[in-house]
Amino acid sequence: MNETAQLNLALADVLNGFDPYNAGEGFYDTEIADSIYAVHSIDEINKLAAAIRSIYEHSFDMPMSGGNPTKLAEQLMTIKNNSSCSL
Structure with missing residues (x-):
């Protein structure tokens, strides 16, 4: 498995535990994919947190x-920055 795929799986593991609408694990596949894309595109925690909030709020229209998107963004950025993958 290549390094990007490993990074994406690690990010998905963390995102699977994020349940801001109490919908249950496995319910947020689209939001997880969009959030992983955001992690690859954004290098600032506050901007990433805002993007994640926007992704979920757009999907649920509320x-x-x-959940705490800032704490989540910090976790995701830590994983990204500790990855040996060159993005």
Whole structure:
């Protein structure tokens, strides 16, 4: 498995635990894919958190009722920055 695929799986593992609408694990496939793309595109935690919030709120057409996108963005950026993958 290549390094990008390994990174994406690690990011997906963290994102699977993020359940801001209490919909349950496995319900957010589209949002996870969009969030992984955002991680690859954004290098600032606050901008990534805003992008993640936007992704989820757009999908559910309502404000995010739970979860902490800033904490999530910090976790995702840590994984990205500790990856040996060159993006």
